[in-house]
Every structure is written in structure tokens, then in C-alpha cells.
Amino acid sequence: MSQENDTKTFRYPLRWRIMDALEAALDVLWPRRLSPYSGWALIMPALLLVGILVLGLFQIAESSLHVLDRSTFMPAEEYTLANYEMVADSATYWRVLWRSLLGAGLTVFFTLLLALPYSYIMVRTPSAAVRKALLVALFLPFFIGQVVRAYGILIVLGTSGAVNDVLGLFGVEPVRLLFNFPAVVFGLVQYMLPFAVLMLAPALTAIPRETETAASSLGANWVRTFWHVVIPMAKPGLVGAGLVVGTLSLTDFAMPAMLGGGSQDFIANAIYDQFFRTADQGLGAALALLLVALGSILVGIVIAVFGAGTLGMGGKK
Amino acid sequence: MNQSPSAGTMQAMRGEPPKVAVRVRDVTMDFGGGALAVDRASFDLETGRFLTILGPSGSGKTTLLRMIAGFQKPTSGAITINGRAVDATPPHRRSVGMVFQRLALFPHMTAAENVAFPLKMRRFNPKTIPGRVREFLDLVKLGDYGDRRINELSGGQQQRVAIARALVFEPELLLLDEPLAALDRKLREEMQLEFRRIQHELGVTTINVTHDQREALVVSDDIIVMDGGKIQQHAQPVDLYRRPDNPFVAGFLGVSTFVDGEATSDGLRAGGLTLRGTHATDISEGAPARGAIRAEQIRIDADPQALAGCDTAVPGKIHDVIFEGERLLYVAALDGLPGVEFRIYHHDPDAFDLYDIGAPVMIGWNARDMKIFKSVA
Incomplete structure (x- = not known):
């Protein structure tokens, strides 16, 4: 047995060497007797980050309690709930609130409706080429970004855009497709679809194919198999995707701003106006807090109804 | 020995059944890539008998079973069930109950809902469904477990739910795709006898697939040994053991x-x-x-x-x-x-x-x- 022969049959992998070096360095930086606290050390950066957000939230809460002094254009000294009263009394803000909720709700509905068959085919197709094509089509829009995508939609749906050109071939007069509520929901669905597909795919992968085969041997055609087996078993993915799409849509800024043309503001647009146009920090802060509260309540309700387990966190059965 | 199938009560109620329940003729499956998965398999199975297809993994036994169930279409050859050619019949229109390798129970339903599922899908009269579910849960000795979720049942109990679900709609044919492979030995031997008891009680024609020679000898009326996609021997257990046709069969059993x-x-x-x-x-x-x-x-x-x-x-x-x-x-x-x-x-x-x-x-x-x-x- 020569040494040379040994190295031929087994070479110590580079990955192991790197790990050895890292572990040696770590022993110096973080001695073993500190190992019981390793968990805390690892979670600390994330806690700090969240802590900064919480501090910011307190700051916003504080400033929401001061009205704007119109003579100096600075927040007034005294504490008051006037900003909240103003939001509550304003028909405009109620309309914005309702529009945001309805927009988010419709976006969740249509996004899941489109994402479910998309991810199902992506997961179940026997053809690797089809799967790759679907994945690429899913990821391309990610590289484009929301603003550019909204701009693209402006071009395609514009009065002299591609859609109206096609309609014109059939003798239809140019239609105004943009700057209304459906245009905003369309943009949001278009934006959210990849998120929903990516969240649904693992949930669908987790359903054994044999379960669907079993359903068909028990007498279910594919429609009934989908309704009675696939959708109930994909529930965790559907709830998770719905939550992400819902909260992202509820707080979205770019789509309502660009595709709504100023007439279809969501809450985030109203907040932006207060902070950066009228410089009424107090009112903007009050709106921001309302948005946080609304989102938290909605997420809380969903988790209470479906259980944290639906988000893949174990928990309730 | 096991050579006396009881005339099934279910068949008796339906009147005189055709003698041959399943006829497989020159069935071939070619997945491409050289060797045939199943190579001109032919056999007849009489009504009420328990047939085991025995073979090592890759012998084509599961492919043959899946073709009988309708999940795969044979490249060539014909399959008839009770005299009807089923080549163009999709699985959900065939009267075939199947117990799957990993059981494939529905985890979002209770045991009773799992058993009721095929009745609902096959449009049984809703009024008769609860009674029938009860009857078949009793048959597999799970009468008191109907409202349990699947993950609240033991491995053996899940097996029983899967059997009840495959039988509750009184299929013409029961298929078992190695459902016992994952069980520990003691439970496996218990469930083998349980399969036999239920099969005798209902008289349902059954095809079982396994690589476990002991299971094949214990439960079957007839055994088909497969290797390399070909049927090596088709015989009753004692004959198969005592008079193997070739060295493969001699080596695979015993x-x-x-x-x-x-x-x-x-x-x-x-x-x-x-x-x-x-x-x-x-x-x-x-x-x-x-x-x-x-x-x-x-x-x-x-x-x-x-x-x-x-x-x-x-x-x-x-x-x-x-x-x-x-x-x-x-x-x-x-x-x-x-x-x-x-x-x-x-x-x-x-x-x-x-x-x-x-x-x-x-x-x-x-x-x-x-x-x-x-x-x-």
C-alpha cells in the first residue's frame, strides 16, 4: 500500500478543506464555551433589522399625533387625534381604502386562478422542455422590474397600442383601456403571478402523484380529482400564496400610480402624497399606521382561520 | 392448501358470472430504450380467484398491473375484464379497485370520507352511502374509527382503510400494488392473512403484485412468476414450488x-x-x-x-x-x-x-x- 495509491483512490475534497479552515477560524473567533449562545448570535442581525423597523414604527406613531400647522408648515407641538378623525370623516379616504381592499382581493382571486393551472402543469408535465419553458417565462418578468413592466403595459394597452391596433383590424374604434380600476388589477395580477406560481409549485410537488392516480381508479375524472383532491391538498400553498399576493397588492404603489393615471389611488399613493406633495407628515403617518393595522388584521384572520401550519410552519393540524 | 376459492357472495348476487374474469392476451409494453417492460404476457384469471404476480423489481409486474388498471396503455395486445375489452376505457370508467403501494389515502379526509369517496364519484344513491361505508369499515374491523383523520391511524389501520376504499364500490376486480412492502414483518404477515380473509369473504377476483415469495405462497390461489418482462411460469403455489419450469423460478422461490x-x-x-x-x-x-x-x-x-x-x-x-x-x-x-x-x-x-x-x-x-x-x- 503506497501513499501515492491512496491519494489516487480518494482525494480529500476541496469543499471539506474550506470547511476545515472556516471551522478553525471560527474556533478562534467564537470559542466553544460560547456555543450555547450560538443560536442567539445567529439570529441577532435579523432581530436588529426588525428592531429598527419597530423603532421607525414608533416614530411614525408619534408623528401621527401632531397636525400640520398651516402657518409654519411644521408639525404642531400638541398631541391630538385630529389626523385620525380627518381620515375617518373623509369620504375620499374611505373610497381609497375600499379600492385598495377590493383591488387586493380581486388580484388574489385572479392570480390564484391563473397560477394554479400554471404551476400544476409546470410540476406535472412529463416533458422537461415544457417545464423549462414555463420556468423561463416565469422568471423573465422578474428581471424587468415593476416600473418598466407597468410602462410596457402602458404601451401595449394605450390608445394607439398593440391591442387597439388589433381591435382596429376588426373595425372597432380605439377603446380607452388604461387609467381605470380594471387596468390596475390587470397590472397587479400580471406582476403577482410569478410569486404565486413559485409559492404554489412546492405545495403541488408535495402531493404524491399516486394520490391522483388513486382518485381516478376510484371513479373521479380529472375535474373532480382536481376539485376534491388537488385543491384541498394544495391548501397550504394556496393560503400562503394568497397572503403574499394580498399584502403586496394592498400596499402596492407603482401599478395604481402608473396604470391608474392618478384616478385610482391605493393607500400607498395617498401616503406618498401626504409625505412628499403636501408635506403633511402627521396625516401620512396616520394613514401608514392604518395600512399596517389593516394588513396585520387580515393576516391575523387568515392565520386564525387556516392555522399557522398552512404557511408550512407546522403548528396546528 | 389454498386451492379452493369460495364462490363469492357478490358474484352470486349478480347471477351467473363469466368464468374468466380477466383475460390478458399478448400484452406488450415498450417504453423505448431496448428491452420491453412487458413482453407478450398472456394469462387467464378465473372469477373469484386470488392471483399473485411475483417477480424482482424491474420484472414488469407493476407495469402489467397498471395496464390492467388502465393507467398505462399497452403498446400491443388486448385486455378484457368480464368479457369486455377495456383498451379504450379510462381508469375511472373501469370497475377496478386498487390498493396502492404507498396507499395514496386522502390526508384531508377522515377514514369514513375516504371510504365514501368512490361511492360519491361513482354516483351511488346518497341515501345508501352511510350504511355502505359503515358495512365496509366493519369488514376491515375499523367500525369505530370512521371519524379519525388518516394521520391519526396506525400503519395497519391505514392499510385497512385503503382496502375498504378499494372494495366499497364492489369492483369486478381488486388490484394490490405491493401495499404491504413498507410494513414490518409481523404486521405484514398479519395483513396477508387479512387480505385472504376479506378476499374469501367477498369472493372478489384479485390480482396482487409482490416481490415477496413468502407472501405469494401464503395468499395466492395462482402465481405468475415474471422476470425480464416475460412470464416465466404460471401455476398454483404448490406446483410452482415443487415443479419449477426453469432455474429462475427455482432460485426465486425458496x-x-x-x-x-x-x-x-x-x-x-x-x-x-x-x-x-x-x-x-x-x-x-x-x-x-x-x-x-x-x-x-x-x-x-x-x-x-x-x-x-x-x-x-x-x-x-x-x-x-x-x-x-x-x-x-x-x-x-x-x-x-x-x-x-x-x-x-x-x-x-x-x-x-x-x-x-x-x-x-x-x-x-x-x-x-x-x-x-x-x-x-
């Missing part, structure tokens, strides 16, 4: 030792020894041949007189002694044939630990027990 040599009129010549045996296939003298003998048919004794009754008795040496609980397994070689390790079961409760490794012994058997096959190579 523990056999193979000796290669050339055929003689009454046995086999190998390594200068003449070993007595019986021709299992037509084979001419002097042709290359392979002898097969089962571990329980070989006798071993230090005293040559004890083997006086054997047709062949040859001196040899013990290579290894393995304690298997209910018996000893000796590994031994004949003196003229050191390369062939004979495996020999020893059951005599008084004779345990009789021979040590290296001990000289006599090894013998009767001519009818050593089967001589034509060499394939």
Missing part, C-alpha cells in the same frame, strides 16, 4: 443451490462427481446443464450410514454455520466441487451445533429433488 455441469441420463456430472437428479426439461446426455436443489431437501450427517437412503451421498466440508432462530443454515462444499457452496437447512432440534466450521460431513439428497435444467448460457 433457497436453492445451483450446480453447473453436463447432463447424464440420471443426473449431472460436475467436477468429476456424478450427482443424481431428475430432468426438469427435455435435455440430451452430455449437454451443458444446471442442477438446482433446495436447502431443505439436502441432508447432512457425519455418519455415512445415516445417509444410506439417499440417492446421492458425497463427502464435503462445512464452510459456515448460520443460526436463523427456527433452524440452522449450513454452508458446505462437496470435496470434488469446492467452488459450489451448498446451502442446507437443518431443523432437527436435538442436533443444533452439531458440526463446526471445517468439519468433514456427508452431504446427500434424493434424485427427485435435484432438478436438472438445460443451461441457457
Whole structure:
């Protein structure tokens, strides 16, 4: 047995060497007797980050309690709930609130409706080429970004855009497709679809194919198999995707701003106006807090109804 | 033995059933890539009988079962169930109940809902469904577990739910796709007897797929042994075990030792020894041949007189002694044939630990027990 022969049959992998070096360095930086606290050390950066957000939230809460002094254009000294009263009394803000909720709700509905068959085919197709094509089509829009995508939609749906050109071939007069509520929901669905597909795919992968085969041997055609087996078993993915799409849509800024043309503001647009146009920090802060509260309540309700387990966190059965 | 299928009550209620429940004719499956997954398989299965398709993994047994269920379309050949060609019938229109390898129960439903599912899908009268679910849960001895979720049931209970679900709509045919493979041995043996009991009680025609030769022998009326996509032998369990058609079947069921040599009129010549045996296939003298003998048919004794009754008795040496609980397994070689390790079961409760490794012994058997096959190579 020569040494040379040994190295031929087994070479110590580079990955192991790197790990050895890292572990040696770590022993110096973080001695073993500190190992019981390793968990805390690892979670600390994330806690700090969240802590900064919480501090910011307190700051916003504080400033929401001061009205704007119109003579100096600075927040007034005294504490008051006037900003909240103003939001509550304003028909405009109620309309914005309702529009945001309805927009988010419709976006969740249509996004899941489109994402479910998309991810199902992506997961179940026997053809690797089809799967790759679907994945690429899913990821391309990610590289484009929301603003550019909204701009693209402006071009395609514009009065002299591609859609109206096609309609014109059939003798239809140019239609105004943009700057209304459906245009905003369309943009949001278009934006959210990849998120929903990516969240649904693992949930669908987790359903054994044999379960669907079993359903068909028990007498279910594919429609009934989908309704009675696939959708109930994909529930965790559907709830998770719905939550992400819902909260992202509820707080979205770019789509309502660009595709709504100023007439279809969501809450985030109203907040932006207060902070950066009228410089009424107090009112903007009050709106921001309302948005946080609304989102938290909605997420809380969903988790209470479906259980944290639906988000893949174990928990309730 | 198991050769007496009871005329099923279900069939009796339907009147005189066709004698042949399943007819498979020249069914071939080609997935591409050279070898055929199933190569011209043909067999008939009579109503009410329990057939096991036995084979190693990759033998094509599961593919054959899936074609009968309708999950895969044969490349060529025909399958009829109760006289009707089913080639164009999708699985959900066939009257076939199936218990799957990983059971494939619906985790979001209770046990009772799982059992009710096929009744709902097959549009049974909703009024009759609760009674029928109850009846079949009772049949599998799960009467009190109907409202349990699947993950609240033990492995054996889940098996029972899967059986009830596959049978509740009274299918013409029950298919079992190795559902017992994942169970531990004790539970597996319990469930084997349970499958037999239920099958006898309902008289439902059943096709079971397994790689477990013991299971096949215990539960079946008929056994088909498959290898390399081909049916190797189709026989009743006792015949299959006692009269294998070829060395593969001889080796797959039971523990056999193979000796290669050339055929003689009454046995086999190998390594200068003449070993007595019986021709299992037509084979001419002097042709290359392979002898097969089962571990329980070989006798071993230090005293040559004890083997006086054997047709062949040859001196040899013990290579290894393995304690298997209910018996000893000796590994031994004949003196003229050191390369062939004979495996020999020893059951005599008084004779345990009789021979040590290296001990000289006599090894013998009767001519009818050593089967001589034509060499394939």
C-alpha cells in the first residue's frame, strides 16, 4: 500500500478543506464555551433589522399625533387625534381604502386562478422542455422590474397600442383601456403571478402523484380529482400564496400610480402624497399606521382561520 | 392448501358470472430504450380467484398491473375484464379497485370520507352511502374509527382503510400494488392473512403484485412468476414450488443451490462427481446443464450410514454455520466441487451445533429433488 495509491483512490475534497479552515477560524473567533449562545448570535442581525423597523414604527406613531400647522408648515407641538378623525370623516379616504381592499382581493382571486393551472402543469408535465419553458417565462418578468413592466403595459394597452391596433383590424374604434380600476388589477395580477406560481409549485410537488392516480381508479375524472383532491391538498400553498399576493397588492404603489393615471389611488399613493406633495407628515403617518393595522388584521384572520401550519410552519393540524 | 376459492357472495348476487374474469392476451409494453417492460404476457384469471404476480423489481409486474388498471396503455395486445375489452376505457370508467403501494389515502379526509369517496364519484344513491361505508369499515374491523383523520391511524389501520376504499364500490376486480412492502414483518404477515380473509369473504377476483415469495405462497390461489418482462411460469403455489419450469423460478422461490455441469441420463456430472437428479426439461446426455436443489431437501450427517437412503451421498466440508432462530443454515462444499457452496437447512432440534466450521460431513439428497435444467448460457 503506497501513499501515492491512496491519494489516487480518494482525494480529500476541496469543499471539506474550506470547511476545515472556516471551522478553525471560527474556533478562534467564537470559542466553544460560547456555543450555547450560538443560536442567539445567529439570529441577532435579523432581530436588529426588525428592531429598527419597530423603532421607525414608533416614530411614525408619534408623528401621527401632531397636525400640520398651516402657518409654519411644521408639525404642531400638541398631541391630538385630529389626523385620525380627518381620515375617518373623509369620504375620499374611505373610497381609497375600499379600492385598495377590493383591488387586493380581486388580484388574489385572479392570480390564484391563473397560477394554479400554471404551476400544476409546470410540476406535472412529463416533458422537461415544457417545464423549462414555463420556468423561463416565469422568471423573465422578474428581471424587468415593476416600473418598466407597468410602462410596457402602458404601451401595449394605450390608445394607439398593440391591442387597439388589433381591435382596429376588426373595425372597432380605439377603446380607452388604461387609467381605470380594471387596468390596475390587470397590472397587479400580471406582476403577482410569478410569486404565486413559485409559492404554489412546492405545495403541488408535495402531493404524491399516486394520490391522483388513486382518485381516478376510484371513479373521479380529472375535474373532480382536481376539485376534491388537488385543491384541498394544495391548501397550504394556496393560503400562503394568497397572503403574499394580498399584502403586496394592498400596499402596492407603482401599478395604481402608473396604470391608474392618478384616478385610482391605493393607500400607498395617498401616503406618498401626504409625505412628499403636501408635506403633511402627521396625516401620512396616520394613514401608514392604518395600512399596517389593516394588513396585520387580515393576516391575523387568515392565520386564525387556516392555522399557522398552512404557511408550512407546522403548528396546528 | 389454498386451492379452493369460495364462490363469492357478490358474484352470486349478480347471477351467473363469466368464468374468466380477466383475460390478458399478448400484452406488450415498450417504453423505448431496448428491452420491453412487458413482453407478450398472456394469462387467464378465473372469477373469484386470488392471483399473485411475483417477480424482482424491474420484472414488469407493476407495469402489467397498471395496464390492467388502465393507467398505462399497452403498446400491443388486448385486455378484457368480464368479457369486455377495456383498451379504450379510462381508469375511472373501469370497475377496478386498487390498493396502492404507498396507499395514496386522502390526508384531508377522515377514514369514513375516504371510504365514501368512490361511492360519491361513482354516483351511488346518497341515501345508501352511510350504511355502505359503515358495512365496509366493519369488514376491515375499523367500525369505530370512521371519524379519525388518516394521520391519526396506525400503519395497519391505514392499510385497512385503503382496502375498504378499494372494495366499497364492489369492483369486478381488486388490484394490490405491493401495499404491504413498507410494513414490518409481523404486521405484514398479519395483513396477508387479512387480505385472504376479506378476499374469501367477498369472493372478489384479485390480482396482487409482490416481490415477496413468502407472501405469494401464503395468499395466492395462482402465481405468475415474471422476470425480464416475460412470464416465466404460471401455476398454483404448490406446483410452482415443487415443479419449477426453469432455474429462475427455482432460485426465486425458496433457497436453492445451483450446480453447473453436463447432463447424464440420471443426473449431472460436475467436477468429476456424478450427482443424481431428475430432468426438469427435455435435455440430451452430455449437454451443458444446471442442477438446482433446495436447502431443505439436502441432508447432512457425519455418519455415512445415516445417509444410506439417499440417492446421492458425497463427502464435503462445512464452510459456515448460520443460526436463523427456527433452524440452522449450513454452508458446505462437496470435496470434488469446492467452488459450489451448498446451502442446507437443518431443523432437527436435538442436533443444533452439531458440526463446526471445517468439519468433514456427508452431504446427500434424493434424485427427485435435484432438478436438472438445460443451461441457457
